[in-house]
Amino acid sequence: MIKPVLTVFYQFNPWHSSIGGIQTVIKNFVKYAPSEFEVRLVGTGHEEQHLRVGEWHEAELAGKAIKFMPLFNLKDDNVRRLIPTTIKYAAALCGRNLASDFMHFHRLEPTLAALNWPGEKALFIHNDINKQMNSAGGKDAIAWRYLPAAYFAIERLVLGQFSQIFSCNTESAQLYRQRYPEIADRVSYVKNTVDNEICYPLTWEERQQERRQLAIRMGKPEDTQFVLFAGRLHPQKDPILLVRSIAALNNPKIHLLIAGDGDLRAEIQTEISRLGLSEQVTMLGAMNQAELAQLQRLSSVFVLTSAYEGLPVVVLEALACGTPIVTTRCGETPNLLTAHSGVVCEERTPVAVADALRQVLQNPGNFPVEACVKAAQPYSASTVVGAIYNDMLRRWEQRTSICQTNREFLTGVSL
Template structure:
């Protein structure tokens, strides 16, 4: 029997990846794909990786053999360009037919090229789209914020082609069900995922030992505690609020690690200098998943100061590594945190974030490793992704069986 084929559409290169939780989700769908499936990825190329554009290549991602097609080369997608990468990617799909049994889209715009493709299509929604479009929450984060009516008109045109619409944010899922009642039964909440083979905790002794070693390597005192942020340096994440929160915390033994890159890099550096925090903040640049996990295992707290979110994968990764969370009240994170795995800021101000950080830093025993790991357990990639693949396989087998019955009936009629 032929294998069912899943084709994943997203503008990234697995070997020269930009920052983002979507990339991690896709990697998990590749890594935990069962042997019954063939997996294809339509992404982007890189000038350091000379692959023929618009052609299929045999490749390996996360230890799995896949077929990979780069549509165009892009050097650095962490910085916004005049023409958004999503639009360029969608344009590159036109005129092609890359249909397969299953197709996963992680942005809406590229699916315009797939309107006539046959196969089961799924749209993944990674943010709270309502807040993302609002003038209060957007903060110049996406160009569509200036043309919300146009975006929703395009969305209404495209939404009916999807057999499934998955959102990692319950409020966003409800928003789609109410806005598009004709497809409400296709919209559902889906958990984002964490790879427990990469993100796992240390014992308290190991954790403290590695924290001290890092402090000494950085020329800091042994009792230095690390606050960690990881993500795109982008208005959505509001990293300026993060830096100002450290200033409000006003504790020389607390050091902020910023892992990421993006449009606000220079502005953040300026703010760090302006507030006199150069010896209390280290900008690490972009890190790969394994490097980031090493920091997540030894940080005292992971902090998120976003204006809007879906469910950040980095939050799940930090929890799985045993690290408590401090977050603004946005996205799905406040709903999954327990009182002993994190603190939610009721106000999006430096003082409120500093107060929340202080609660965790002064009483680490109130936020044990075990409680953090427990909060992340339902989001295990092997379980969540495995269940989705099982449902896909069941539907594929049912369609195949029905197709055979139909062919048999037609053969009987013709005789």
């Protein structure tokens, strides 16, 4: 039986994954792919896998059989390099033709290589590019910030090839419609996704038991409350503001867990020491999704101090685990939170973030598990991903039917 083929293009290795919500979204598209589809992934290799680059390999991911092609080996993408991985990935695609029935791209630069490929293409936009371009930051800021005219020229060149342009941020989607009115009907908002088989809540009693056990293992008092952050340690997430917010909170019974890695690790450690917070902050390094979900289930609050965002997957994961959110006003997160599932900081200052944390930590009854889970329900991966696949399958069947009709007509004419 002929199946429609979806090929996903992104610069990661799902078995040695770097930190990021895009990776999680892609894994959900693999895990919840219906049996009617064949899924292929073009990513990066890892020296431990001993896979030949530039060739297809049979593999299994999230319980699904896929075809995987590594374009080059990459040991650790959590640390930026002189040549951005996106550029290296785009260069490795040049000269190839990896066209299929459907193609999903999660970065703009690699789509230059696909300009002449046949098939239906979709671009997923995960951040507000305008805010990225205007963001502060040194070597860790988006490189295109120094060449915005070049970026937008590439954007205008490649966008016409896409049948669909998805943005997980409603404001960003509207900006793309305004900037490119000729393809405005192809731009739409799409929900990021959370895997409820991994991210699920505990009862209140179970949550408290897990929290006490973690406190004991860490040598902390049993009544310690945990504040959790997870993500890349890069200026976008502003982890320095996060650490300073814990100092402003000034409560020795609050402990900050930082799950993630990146170029700001050393700077964060220095700031922790400078503020005398070594006993109140633990840096956990990179964690896999299941490990992180265990922490999300027992933490009192998940905090996000980002300068800009799309819709962070970790926010959806925390909510699905029953944990309320404290966030700066950025990205889509403020639009999905309710009065009982989180607090939005109107100012990006340590005092404002500390006040918001205090509001949640001192009033847990105002932010019940049920309200948090309810806020995340519309983002269930099985529902969101399933709907997208259903639309793809419908369009493929329509095209296949038309082609079959045309073939029968031409056969009849020749006879």
